Amino acid sequence: MAEGIPPTLSVVTGDGGGIVWVLGVLGDNLGALEPAARKALAQARYVAGGRRQLAAWRTWLADRAALEAGARAVPTIEMTDDADDFVQQVAQRAVDGGVDVCVLASGDPGFFGLTRALLRVVDRHRLRVLPAPSSVAVAFSRLGLPWDDAVVASAHGRPLADAVRSVRLARKAAVLTSPENPPQALGRALLDAGVNLDLVAVCSRLGCADETVHEIDLLALAAGRFDPLSVVVLVGPGGLQSLGWGVGSSVSSDVETGPSGRALAWGLPESAFTHRGGMVTKSEIRSVILGKLALPAVGVLWDLGAGSGSVAVECALVCPGLTVFAVEQDEQAAAVVAANAARFGAGVHVVTGHAPEALGALPDPDRVFVGGGGSTVLDAAVRRLRPGGRVVATFAALGRAAEAVEQLGRLVQVSVARASQLPDGGWRLTGANPVFVVWGPVDDEEPPGVGRDVEIDGRRP
Numbered sequence: 001m002a003e004g005i006p007p008t009l010s011v012v013t014g015d016g017g018g019i020v021w022v023l024g025v026l027g028d029n030l031g032a033l034e035p036a037a038r039k040a041l042a043q044a045r046y047v048a049g050g051r052r053q054l055a056a057w058r059t060w061l062a063d064r065a066a067l068e069a070g071a072r073a074v075p076t077i078e079m080t081d082d083a084d085d086f087v088q089q090v091a092q093r094a095v096d097g098g099v100d101v102c103v104l105a106s107g108d109p110g111f112f113g114l115t116r117a118l119l120r121v122v123d124r125h126r127l128r129v130l131p132a133p134s135s136v137a138v139a140f141s142r143l144g145l146p147w148d149d150a151v152v153a154s155a156h157g158r159p160l161a162d163a164v165r166s167v168r169l170a171r172k173a174a175v176l177t178s179p180e181n182p183p184q185a186l187g188r189a190l191l192d193a194g195v196n197l198d199l200v201a202v203c204s205r206l207g208c209a210d211e212t213v214h215e216i217d218l219l220a221l222a223a224g225r226f227d228p229l230s231v232v233v234l235v236g237p238g239g240l241q242s243l244g245w246g247v248g249s250s251v252s253s254d255v256e257t258g259p260s261g262r263a264l265a266w267g268l269p270e271s272a273f274t275h276r277g278g279m280v281t282k283s284e285i286r287s288v289i290l291g292k293l294a295l296p297a298v299g300v301l302w303d304l305g306a307g308s309g310s311v312a313v314e315c316a317l318v319c320p321g322l323t324v325f326a327v328e329q330d331e332q333a334a335a336v337v338a339a340n341a342a343r344f345g346a347g348v349h350v351v352t353g354h355a356p357e358a359l360g361a362l363p364d365p366d367r368v369f370v371g372g373g374g375s376t377v378l379d380a381a382v383r384r385l386r387p388g389g390r391v392v393a394t395f396a397a398l399g400r401a402a403e404a405v406e407q408l409g410r411l412v413q414v415s416v417a418r419a420s421q422l423p424d425g426g427w428r429l430t431g432a433n434p435v436f437v438v439w440g441p442v443d444d445e446e447p448p449g450v451g452r453d454v455e456i457d458g459r460r461p
């Protein structure tokens, strides 16, 4: 068994088998291994790792430090696409064979690395993990940025869409890329998601002699060709100014507070959105609309007749997992929607076109907000709605609202009066035109006007 176990690590218990050393290596630089790692590697009876790490190990064997430590060529276990088979072979050599095995892993093996896979087959007391800095830590350090407020996602052996969903609203993020999901594929997916970024950096082959760091923009990321062994750093609006702890959060990412630093909240004032001639849903009405939409965590939402896009933007901010389409026929208004979404870092797909024709190419919705377009648009929304879905529509005119409630089932009239101060310091209320909010379909159990009741312990409160 190798000597030099750091005193902080617990001694292996059990049947007296070998140790599985998991040595982090950044890039191909085994020369940077700490003394305990170097000693373990020199004394191991097997060396395991990916092709890149094993090649680096073979090169290292000729180093003076390796020779001094008594390192010699030993049998290897090479990682294949079948990670389970790899860790199984490692475990068999160490546990059944009773000898030490060194696994060479990239960066910090506990961070999107091999430690998790090894734990499936090896008791954690048999592991000795000696990490190098993670590629993510090194990427941010190369850029001179803190990263305790960054969201990190991996597209290595995982679906790219999941990584995009995790990072698209983050103020600051890093994505680990891979041969199947290289940086340019991430760029194209982020463009499709309508993400707005202030800084994109592709940090490739960190720790290797040919390391590169390219600061570019999203278009260049999507159009380029990059080394798959990269960390892509993404900084959204406000991210370069964010101070981590300074944002008032004790968590290490901005998932909890969202990109605007707000807790779960909606109903921003109209002035928060660029709009043309008052074409923006009023703050209080928007709050009711979001409530009636009963947004699911994931799914597809259409905002039809989006105007300023305020409803689409708030839905996307409240539920980042939703795929939000804002349909607007007026080209200038559509540009305003895109600008509002970009300013908030909201993932909104803007569709410039006339509904219902423009809906043909969109995926069927789970939620629809109809802010304009008349009965043909409402009919199309209801027809395309997925099972369990819901449509919410607003009307100023009672006649059209009455038609819609026949179709959807529920209606409230919302009257808002805002207080303003008089010159003598007193307050007066100014009423706005009432708005009819109509929603459905609803099941028979739902009482008119108040939305769905929730059962607690089988009883209605």
Ligand SMILES: C[S@@+](CC[C@H](N)C(=O)[O-])C[C@H]1O[C@@H](n2cnc3c(N)ncnc32)[C@H](O)[C@@H]1O
Pocket (backbone or CB within 6 Å): 026, 027, 106, 107, 108, 109, 110, 111, 112, 113, 114, 133, 134, 135, 136, 156, 175, 176, 177, 178, 203, 204, 205, 206, 207, 208, 228, 229, 230, 231
């Ligand atoms: C399975 S993950 C391992 C991450 C590793 N545990 C860490 O802490 O860096 C593999 C991904 O990490 C990133 N990566 C690892 N080494 C890198 C390097 N030297 N330069 C850039 N990215 C690297 C790449 O995105 C690669 O696809």
